[in-house]
Amino acid sequence: MSASAPPAASDPASEPAAARRREQRGWYVYDWANSAFNTTVISVFLGPYLIPVARTAACAKDFPDVPAETCASDFDRLAAASPGLGYVDVLGFDVRPAAFFGLVVTISVFLQIVILPIVGALADHTGRKRELLGGFAYVGALATMGLYFVEGDRYLLGGVLFIIANLAYGSSIVVYDSFLPQISTPDERDAVSSRGWAIGYLGGGLLLALNLVLYLQHESLGVSEGMAVRISMMSAGLWWAIFTLVPLLRLRNRPVPAHETTALRSVGGSFRQLGRTLKELRRYPLTLLFLVAYLVYNDGIQTVIGNSAAFAAEALKLDKTVQISAILMVQFVAFFGALLLGSLARRHGTKRTVLGSLVVWTAIVIVAMFVQEGQALQFYLMALAIAIVLGGTQALSRSLFSQVIPKGREAEYFSLLQISDKGSAFIGSLTVTIALQLTNSYRIAIVSMIIFFVLGFVLLAMVNLPKAIRAAGNEVPARI
Template sequence: MDKKLQRSWMMYDWANSAFATTIMAAVFPVFYESVAAVTLAEGTATSYFSFTQSIAVLIAAVLAPVLGAIADFSAAKMKFLKFFAFMGMTASVLLVTVNEGDYILASILFIIASVGFSGGNVFYDAFLPSVAKKEEIDRVSTSGFAFGYIGGGLLLAVNLLMITQYEMFGFPNEKVASQLAFVSVGLWWFIFSIPLFKNVKEEKSEQKVRQKSYVKIGFSRIGDTFKTLRHYKQLLIFILAFWMFSDGISTIIRMATFYGATIGIDSNDLIAALLITQFVGIPCTFFFSKLAKWITAKKALTFALSIYVVIVILGYFMESALHFYLLAICVGFVQGGAQALSRSIFARMVPRNKQAEFFGFYGITSKFAAILGPAVFGFAALLTESSRLGILSLLIFFVAGITLLQFVNIEQGEREAKAAEDPSDIVNVQVK
């Protein structure tokens, strides 16, 4: 497969990971707590931030499968990718307008940017089987995440320097430095998306006659997805497993910094620890690509999820910045590998003619799961005035996900996907 095409695809991970690091994980949670929601009580600020996260993923979850189905029908994955990417870029830049007490504006802009980020990823992920052969999928998928760690980590390093040494950059205070960090995310996202937009093309497909609106087509195809999913037993089991463990992973990504801030860890320590996560993740993501070859992708993913169980338990007892640094290293070790292997395993079991549709379903699986974790933190903060107990709930999701994963037969799933090219073969696959 064309290496230039694969690198162009990977560069989008480099580009949009700036949003995941600077806005989603590091700077925005601290900025929300110390600036946007500074007029609110601690418990109220925590719940508002948590509910903002849940609303963002709820909207993305509802949109993802519909847009994926529409993109498959219209052969317009790239158009939709650009639309959502530009939405996320613009909203990220507009966060510069948020000031003290503007928690509603901050929440709205974050929700819009998150929808752009998540919506774009549906179509970006759907291009994976088009740019990589079967034997290359694990390598290309994990390399994409590694590119993301590098790109997101580099910009986060610059932003951390801007915020901690704001006077050196000529900024009056940390607030202004943080606001300009948001602007840098939008610009970074745009510039490094250009290779993907320029070089990755839509696969040629037979023109389909459209006799009803794309919205009706989208909902109709989602209904068909639910109906036909029974033909892909292994894919269905994996989706259930993914739904469980991705809840835990997503919650850790979205809430770690805010959680650390509420228990008194300094904002600079929080951002620095997440920067460490990024750069630890670079070699470790490549390591999991090799590990998948040595012991199979399923066993490598199981190993990564087991480490998350340890992280959750230790996170409950976290007291100091040193603890947060150590846990950040542990997260960096497994985060990219777990996400990349999940994506590549799923891609192996997806029929080629339903890539965007099924990746949309993949998206809704992770996004609906991601609603519950932040909501747990929000309700815990309101009811107990402490978010510490909420983290233990994540154990349920990781243990359940690991257990379900053991029942997935990836090779059988690949045969089921291939049989979809000839529906008459599906029965034969299930009988074997």
């Protein structure tokens, strides 16, 4: 198989502006579709719901004589007074219930590290990006809908379904992101990437608002709290499945060089292509440096977001209403934040804007150590700061990365980027899991993320972006 780029027809500058805009609008809708999983499931409901499910299982196993409600409310004291008890079994290992959600996140992201580069190589090798996007999206949506059946002591079912959903989610995002350089010119990418991220916040926020109504009014609707949470998680899967139809109708595949025709041979060709891509990274040292910088600071971002609801519940003792309303506020403020950072990038340069956002992230995790228990206002102010920099940091990073990768290899390179994206990153989530296992303190776990932002800042500052863009054979935008 040749490693050459696809034919020139895939160059977005050669296509009519109206055709590009049509695809761009369809592309935006997938962010609207999948963000429901990120907000409703990852950021709000699953962590605080799955931990008590794991506690229920631990209570039944280790404290069968204690009434279930008493055990659930007094679990930490019972576990502290009984060395060796208060754990759940995961593949033969004893795991604290508080650390179980972090563990399944870690496992899911580890699997992403293994599988996403293969997904990217397969997408570029076959050119069947639209079909792959739809396949991964619907596997993830179905697994998310299956979370409705997680109740009682079914913590393992919840963990397995989340791992499948998060792996499919990450795989779909690899393919989705790889469309960006195919549907936008270099000077359009900051704006297109920022709009996609902003629209995603609106979609995720709208469904979360509807779920907030259900959760707050569950008693008047004759629905239990647990049932309201399960319906909310199922609704995220339905939302994801329904709105995915729009990008599948709007986006189109681009031509690729001749390749193996059978599925098995295509997979084999994809492995060979992946090997060539990894070796080729040595030819693009600045692209590799940017990738490492992004993986480091995005580890911190995704870990903070993925553990925000659990942090509010476990460290601050805030109820679910505060957690959901804060995340809901983040969704709508982040829409404007993504557009704001996109505007700042046009004025001051994309790299400077991202570096400034990392300074804000560093301040946020330091402040988290001092937020007082039960102080909802302080938590809301911290969430507001997150909302302003959240979408813009990631959208502009995605745009920057699209500039420093060679044409025709978008999905392969974006798969490397996505290893650390939206679903909580491996090293960060592992750090939180270890901190919780050793200290049982969410404050210490969150503040440990400071090293990711500081190191990421230093590495990004070292990247000579114009040189990296030219080395990849791309045109340097007017402002970078």
